[in-house]
Amino acid sequence: MRPADMKRINTPELAEAFIEEQVQAVRAQVGDRKVLLALSGGVDSSVVAALLIKAIGRQLVCVHVNHGLMRKGESEQVLSVFRDQMDANLIYVDATDRFLELLAGVDEPERKRKIIGGEFIKVFEEEARKLEGIDFLAQGTIYPDILESDGVKAHHNVGGLPDDFDFELVEPVRLLYKDEVRMVGHALGLPASMVERQPFPGPGLGVRCLGAITRDRLAALRESDAILREEFANAGLAGKVWQFFTVVPDFRSTGVRDGKRAFDWPVIIRAVNTVDAMTATVPEIDWAVLKKVTDRILAEVPGVCRVLYDLTPKPVGTIEWE
Incomplete structure (x- = not known):
């Protein structure tokens, strides 16, 4: 001891x-x-x-x-x-x-x-x-x-x-x-x-690429997460928000790109503040920051047509999705 x-x-x-x-x-x-x-x-x-x-x-x-x-x-x-x-x-x-x-x-x-x-x-x-x-x-x-x-x-x-x-x-x-x-x-x-690396699960992105993992969806997850981390750092949030990451679920959503119908994945942004990880609250992120992240993900990450912000505290939701 x-x-x-x-x-x-x-x-x-x-x-x-x-x-x-x-x-x-x-x-x-x-x-x-x-x-x-x-x-x-x-x-x-x-x-x-x-x-x-x-x-x-x-x-x-x-x-x-x-x-x-x-x-x-x-x-x-x-x-x-x-x-x-x-x-x-x-x-x-x-x-x-x-x-x-x-x-x-x-x-x-x-x-x-x-x-x-x-x-x-x-x-x-x-x-x-x-x-x-x-x-x-x-x-x-x-x-x-x-x-x-x-x-x-x-x-x-x-x-x-x-x-x-x-x-x-x-x-x-x-x-x-x-x-x-x-x-x-x-x-x-x-x-x-x-x-100062944030907590990261042992299975890595495997539990944030929801459902059966595919290489293309894993690539979208990795790129969207990098954009989120970069923009939160630029906005001075990296040391203020306890943990933040993106999630890409195993389903598609209807969208419109270049005047044509698209059928692509949503990206979910998850951000939480906590002391002991037993309970967690969701920070109110400035709209301009969320809009910048959204615009970049939609423009730079192939196969994505929606960006969402998870507002669920713990409990009822857990910090990770899987």
């Missing part, structure tokens, strides 16, 4: 002190051996990766699996930050086709989740078996994970690795809350867009 006298990491100086402490602890634990990490690009795994690179350099082996359900530019950012800027020992696996083929025709949300989670473990296991001399598994476990799961959470889906790996865990941020992890990430020099 978290020591009673442990200070909250709420200043750059305390973050720097924590980093130095953990660098020494990791070096003492690992020595000259190798550590494996599933690097999703999320806040926790990114901060752990940056911290371990500082501690042991290329003794850390990062595996980034692109399941084809990432937001626009996310895998590219992982490669740019860690491989190009930090010289990480990074293995990149583009498993897009593999995942989308397994998901073809699957419309039940829980089954989609199980396929994505299960296949991620398989891909990660395959990459791990190709490596030699790995004795440790690093995980982005944070303190709320421990509190909520009464033990170490199987973070980033790697907890399902077979027992024969027999890895020893390295969990340098396990006693930190999320805001503290972000503070450490800033101190490590990670870009703000990565450190």
Whole structure:
């Protein structure tokens, strides 16, 4: 458990002190051996990766699996930050086709989740078996994970690795809350867009491309989401709205484009504010911002003829649609 006298990491100086402490602890634990990490690009795994690179350099082996359900530019950012800027020992696996083929025709949300989670473990296991001399598994476990799961959470889906790996865990941020992890990430020099990344479900865009996932609808979802994020950032809303994203359902709507009848998808904008994610309210977004987002989506995203704003609070609605 978290020591009673442990200070909250709420200043750059305390973050720097924590980093130095953990660098020494990791070096003492690992020595000259190798550590494996599933690097999703999320806040926790990114901060752990940056911290371990500082501690042991290329003794850390990062595996980034692109399941084809990432937001626009996310895998590219992982490669740019860690491989190009930090010289990480990074293995990149583009498993897009593999995942989308397994998901073809699957419309039940829980089954989609199980396929994505299960296949991620398989891909990660395959990459791990190709490596030699790995004795440790690093995980982005944070303190709320421990509190909520009464033990170490199987973070980033790697907890399902077979027992024969027999890895020893390295969990340098396990006693930190999320805001503290972000503070450490800033101190490590990670870009703000990565450190302040919004909550993102493990199945990624798979639960926002409603129903059976198709490549064309997934592309419309990814592009519309990128437009929403860009325009909210331009309007100064990125740090004021807790979470925002788009959803593309598996049905079409009648529209008119260039004087001809169109039969295309709607895009639904979802934005919420919350403290604990147990309840959520819907912010009143300035009409000019919503109009700009709408105009851009209709002009720039193929196959879309309507844009809607979801006004449903939680409860009754959940934050995600699936």
